[in-house]
Structures are given as C-alpha cells and as structure tokens.
Amino acid sequence: MHDFIPVNEPLLNGNEKAYLNQCIDTGWISSEGPFVKQFEEQFAAKMGRKYGIAVANGSVALDAAIVALDIGAGDEVIMPTFTIISCAAAIVRAGAIPVLVDSDPVTWNMDVEQIESLITPRTKAIMAVHIFGLPVDMQPLLTLAERYNLKVIEDAAQMHGQTYQGKPCGSFGDISTFSFYPNKHITTGEGGMIATDDPQLAEKCRSLRNLCFKPEQRFLHDELGWNFRMTNLQAALGVAQLERLDEFVQRKRHMGRYYTHLLEGVAGIQLPLANTTYAENIYWVYGVVLDDDLPFDAKTAMNALGKLGIGTRPFFWAMHEQPVLRNMGLFGNARYPVAERLARRGFYIPSGLALNDAQMERSAAMLKQFLANPSTGSGT
Structure with a gap:
C-alpha cells in the first residue's frame, strides 16, 4: 500500500x-x-x-x-x-x-x-x-x-x-x-x-x-x-x-501544467483554466469540478479518493448558504448558481510545494481510476 x-x-x-x-x-x-x-x-x-x-x-x-x-x-x-x-x-x-x-x-x-x-x-x-x-x-x-x-x-x-x-x-x-x-x-x-x-x-x-x-x-x-x-x-x-518565492512560483506552475498534462481529455471533469488575457495561472491549488451529468458530488469523490490514499479538500461553501450568516437575516432567498455548483462539485487534489512528480502521477491516476469506475474506493 x-x-x-x-x-x-x-x-x-x-x-x-x-x-x-x-x-x-x-x-x-x-x-x-x-x-x-x-x-x-x-x-x-x-x-x-x-x-x-x-x-x-x-x-x-x-x-x-x-x-x-x-x-x-x-x-x-x-x-x-x-x-x-x-x-x-x-x-x-x-x-x-x-x-x-x-x-x-x-x-x-x-x-x-x-x-x-x-x-x-x-x-x-x-x-x-x-x-x-x-x-x-x-x-x-x-x-x-x-x-x-x-x-x-x-x-x-x-x-x-x-x-x-x-x-x-x-x-x-x-x-x-x-x-x-x-x-x-x-x-x-x-x-x-x-x-x-x-x-x-x-x-x-x-x-x-x-x-x-x-x-x-x-x-x-x-x-x-x-x-x-x-x-x-x-x-x-x-x-x-x-527568499524562494520565485522558485516556488515556478514550481507551482510546473505542477499545474503537469497535472493538466496527466488529466487532459479525461471525461467528467473541468480542469483549471491555464491562462487569461491578464494572467497565467499560478495553481495555488489544483482544482477540478465534476460535470453535472456525473451521478455523484464532490463529497463522494473526495471520500473515495481518501480511501485510495489521496488527500483532497473541498471548494469553498458560498456565503449566501452559510447558516451563521443566514441566521443574521442576511441574503434573503438570493441564489448564486455558479457558486452553489462549485461548492458541491469542486474539490482540489494534492497541491503542496513538497509534492513530487511521482505523487502527482499517482494522484492523477487514482482520480482517473475513480472517474472510470466510481465504485472504486467507495467501499462497495
């Protein structure tokens, strides 16, 4: 193991x-x-x-x-x-x-x-x-x-x-x-x-x-x-x-590009955008968003990946759905559909600076394995 x-x-x-x-x-x-x-x-x-x-x-x-x-x-x-x-x-x-x-x-x-x-x-x-x-x-x-x-x-x-x-x-x-x-x-x-x-x-x-x-x-x-x-x-x-920030930024960009190389073309997930007209992605974390037609959410995927030895973390849960803020009478019945979807279908995979290429390869392989066969790692 x-x-x-x-x-x-x-x-x-x-x-x-x-x-x-x-x-x-x-x-x-x-x-x-x-x-x-x-x-x-x-x-x-x-x-x-x-x-x-x-x-x-x-x-x-x-x-x-x-x-x-x-x-x-x-x-x-x-x-x-x-x-x-x-x-x-x-x-x-x-x-x-x-x-x-x-x-x-x-x-x-x-x-x-x-x-x-x-x-x-x-x-x-x-x-x-x-x-x-x-x-x-x-x-x-x-x-x-x-x-x-x-x-x-x-x-x-x-x-x-x-x-x-x-x-x-x-x-x-x-x-x-x-x-x-x-x-x-x-x-x-x-x-x-x-x-x-x-x-x-x-x-x-x-x-x-x-x-x-x-x-x-x-x-x-x-x-x-x-x-x-x-x-x-x-x-x-x-x-x-x-003292090492420039080196760390280069390392993060390498990690992001390598993950994208490993996961490009995999059905069922949205990968981070590599760049816009104003910036190149720094990949602070490497996030993925599950497609809507997959019959499970981020929580299910993260649980399965955890059993396969891969650490993950969920995306943010939107402010308008926070009980503590809603209990203060904030936001009424406002809906923010993009944020709601990101919260439920987004998560990130191992992204720390100490991560090496072999660990990225295994993280990507386990994610691909799970997406191809969602019962993998689910304990069923």
Whole structure:
C-alpha cells in the first residue's frame, strides 16, 4: 500500500532552521524581534507596496483592513459569495453588510460584470478576492471604484507571486491582505500581512494590531484595538520562505501544467483554466469540478479518493448558504448558481510545494481510476 499523499505539505528546506535558531540564540522570539520589520519591508517591496504590517493571520488582516478604512454600521461592501468566511466575517463584525457577487464559471473568481448593478448610495467598498490560481479581473473593478468613489480591499491570500497584467497581485486598491497559512506559497505556520501605499492607513493598521497603545503613553487608549501581532519566530520563517518565492512560483506552475498534462481529455471533469488575457495561472491549488451529468458530488469523490490514499479538500461553501450568516437575516432567498455548483462539485487534489512528480502521477491516476469506475474506493 502506498503512503497517503496529503493535500498539502509545505517546503521548509531553505534557511528556516538557521533563522529560527537565530531567534532562539538571541532570545528575540516575540513581536519585538528584528525579523518582523525585515519581513514586512521585504514582503511589501516584493508585492509592489510601500508598507507592510505583519499580523497573526490572514483573517485578522481583513478585520483590521475593514476598520482602518472606517467601514462600519450600515455600510455595504460588495464581495464574492464564493470565498472563505473570513471575508464576510470581517464585514459583519464591523457592523457593515456584505453584498454578494456570483462567480465566473471558468476562472472561479467573482464576476466583475455583476458589480455595477449592486452599487447603492450605501456602498463603501469592493472586496476583490483572488481565488485558487487566477486573479480577479481588476481593471474594470478599479474603474468602477474610481467612478463611484469606493474603497478597494484586495484579498491576495492565495496569490503570493502572481501578477495581473504584469503588476503584482497585492499591489491593487487601497489595501491588500495576505495569509501565510501552511498551504500558501509563503508560510509562517499561521500569519498574515496587510499592505498599502497610504502612510495613514499603514499607521492605523499598526495601531489596531497592537491594542491601540498611544505612542506617547503605552497603557493609554483612545480606541479599542486587538493583539494581532506576529512573532519574530513566524517572521523568521517568512523571511526564509520569501527568499524562494520565485522558485516556488515556478514550481507551482510546473505542477499545474503537469497535472493538466496527466488529466487532459479525461471525461467528467473541468480542469483549471491555464491562462487569461491578464494572467497565467499560478495553481495555488489544483482544482477540478465534476460535470453535472456525473451521478455523484464532490463529497463522494473526495471520500473515495481518501480511501485510495489521496488527500483532497473541498471548494469553498458560498456565503449566501452559510447558516451563521443566514441566521443574521442576511441574503434573503438570493441564489448564486455558479457558486452553489462549485461548492458541491469542486474539490482540489494534492497541491503542496513538497509534492513530487511521482505523487502527482499517482494522484492523477487514482482520480482517473475513480472517474472510470466510481465504485472504486467507495467501499462497495
């Protein structure tokens, strides 16, 4: 029996140990350590931003970004329904209202053509969330934001090293956020970053992540902030990982192309789009979507593949179908058919940076075997 192939395994064979040992040897393990500033500056520069603010994870990066932009009670924020709940949670926690957009069925990103009809006098911002490997089509979105005087929050959690029309993802709009969870191109275990070109926004985010201590008197507070700080240990990992980002991006693109080569022409599945006019897929994960005429859904396929030793993960479950948000009275009976279909019929196969060609070959072979004979691995 082959070993189980996990859906993700990070690559930590650069300077990670050396930099972590440096933290331990010097005693600088908290957020006060020198790697934090180094990581912020180097990451911001790589993403084409002036300022980077390191935080505890990508979800709290969104929380701080929303508050820093003064988005609050009654404000509306247009966002994709097909994304992680952190995006909607940050809006709802601030007292604002998420207004949803369905996905494009081919890129899986928010359909920017639907945005303008959703803009009202209460709309304050658009949250663009790049999904899985291809960026949102930003130019028309930015044009709308300018025309209607809206803020733009760019969630580039999955896009380290990706570009849109040759410009780094994470460099667009008023403020950008990133995640460094272990399945990202750069990982710090847990961790996130806020990036902006606006010095006042940067200062506001720095204050919010550090309990809003007043600079002139530490334990005096005019506002409530959070402890969203990143540790020196995490930042040390980030610096080591950032050194290899270009290599990691090349590796991911090789993986995506190889999977497509192995799965091209296989009946019953939609593969990721290789490129658009504005970007080449970075294949953060390698997703597949089951055709509608197959008599089973993603959950069944994933269960069967698990029994065959292949790790998988489902696609996002759309925001308008989240019980916690519906219980708040949000979204009424709205339907977003593309996102609903992606949630039920989409999943991704092993995609971590540590994956080798032989593991990709076996993952693809098991997927093909299951599609040809769905009783395989189902335990029947």
